[in-house]
Amino acid sequence: xxxxxxxxxxxxxxxxxxxxxxxxxxxxxxxxxxxxxxxxxxxxxxxxxxxxxxxxxxxxxxxxxxxxxxxxxxxxxxxxxxxxxxxxxxx
Amino acid sequence: xxxxxxxxxxxxxxxxxxxxxxxxxxxxxxxxxxxxxxxxxxxxxxxxxxxxxxxxxxxxxxxxxxxxxxxxxxxxxxxxxxxxxxxxxxxxxxxxxxxxxxxxxxxxxxxxxxxxxxxxxxxxxxxxxxxxxx
Numbered sequence: 141x142x143x144x145x146x147x148x149x150x151x152x153x154x155x156x157x158x159x160x161x162x163x164x165x166x167x168x169x170x171x172x173x174x175x176x177x178x179x180x181x182x183x184x185x186x187x188x189x190x191x192x193x194x195x196x197x198x199x200x201x202x203x204x205x206x207x208x209x210x211x212x213x214x215x216x217x218x219x220x221x222x223x224x225x226x227x228x229x230x231x
Numbered sequence: 232x233x234x235x236x237x238x239x240x241x242x243x244x245x246x247x248x249x250x251x252x253x254x255x256x257x258x259x260x261x262x263x264x265x266x267x268x269x270x271x272x273x274x275x276x277x278x279x280x281x282x283x284x285x286x287x288x289x290x291x292x293x294x295x296x297x298x299x300x301x302x303x304x305x306x307x308x309x310x311x312x313x314x315x316x317x318x319x320x321x322x323x324x325x326x327x328x329x330x331x332x333x334x335x336x337x338x339x340x341x342x343x344x345x346x347x348x349x350x351x352x353x354x355x356x357x358x359x360x361x362x363x364x365x
Contacts, residue, residue, distance in 0.1 A: 177240065177295070179282075218240060218322050219281040219291075227283035 162199025174207045176214035179221055186212060190222045234268060234299035234330035241312055241321035242285065243292040245278060255315065256294055262307055268300030271335050285319045299330030 166172050176182070185193050185200070185208055192212055195205040215221040222228045239259075243252055252275065260270050276293040285291070300308075305323060312321040 214322060214324070216282070218242065218293075218320055219283055219285050222282040229280065229283065229289050 164199060164201035164204055166204040167201055174204065174211045176211040176218070177220065179215055182208075182212050182215055182221060186221065189225045190216075190228075232267065232301035232303075233328075235302055235328050236299055236326040236330040236335070237297070237305065237323060238326055239296045239298075239308065239312075239321060239323045241294055241296075242281075242319045243294065244286075244317040244319060245288055245290045245292065247292065247317050251317070252292060252294070255317070256296075259296060259308060259311060260298075262311065263296075263298050263300050263304065266301055266304045266307075268298055268304060269330075269332050270296065270298040271332055272297035272339070288319060291319055297335070299332060 166174065172181075174181075185198055187193055192209055195202065198205075200208060212221060216223050243255070256273060256275070260273065263270055272295065274295040274297075276295065278290055278292055280290050281288070309321075309323065312318050
């Protein structure tokens with residue numbers, strides 16, 4: 141192993157150590173319910189383009205991510221959320 | 232017949248008068264009650280901006296209906312919503328196979344008022360005066 145490889149390896153290991161564990165906000169607060177009508181909350185889980193953000197980014201657990209995706213899709217169907225930013229109405 | 236717990240959200244044309252809207256809501260509620268069902272909640276939202284254009288409309292009135300009804304009635308409600316061309320969008324969701332009106336009302340009361348006031352607080356709501364331009 142060269143000196144450089146060794147340095148790169150330690151950097152990776154260090155980064156991992158400092159990685160903060162994200163908590164699923166729906167697991168942390170049981171009072172929060174995923175509702176397709178609550179577009180304000182759902183907006184937090186879509187990108188600026190309107191794409192659904194991955195659980196890796198938002199830290200939502202797998203179970204809640206599943207209900208979140210269906211909720212976002214319901215909201216899109218009801219015109220509460222945009223399918224894509226190009227359809228967003230400008231004033 | 233056993234009642235199931237359903238929820239229907241539908242979007243109405245912004246040009247519709249308030250009387251027409253409430254008349255249509257009453258018609259839907261009649262379908263439910265005549266079949267032995269029960270309406271727990273009828274919540275008309277204020278005029279709201281849409282996320283994208285629907286039938287060239289940029290805003291509309293949402294109405295949320297929560298009810299218990301026998302399963303075969305859903306087809307009638309869906310047909311009613313489809314036949315009315317003032318209805319731009321609709322969505323019916325089943326919450327559960329069991330319907331207990333008291334339990335649902337109790338659960339709604341225990342939730343603080345902030346969630347109930349949420350549609351009014353949303354920034355996208357527009358007062359009816361602003362709609363004239365369209």
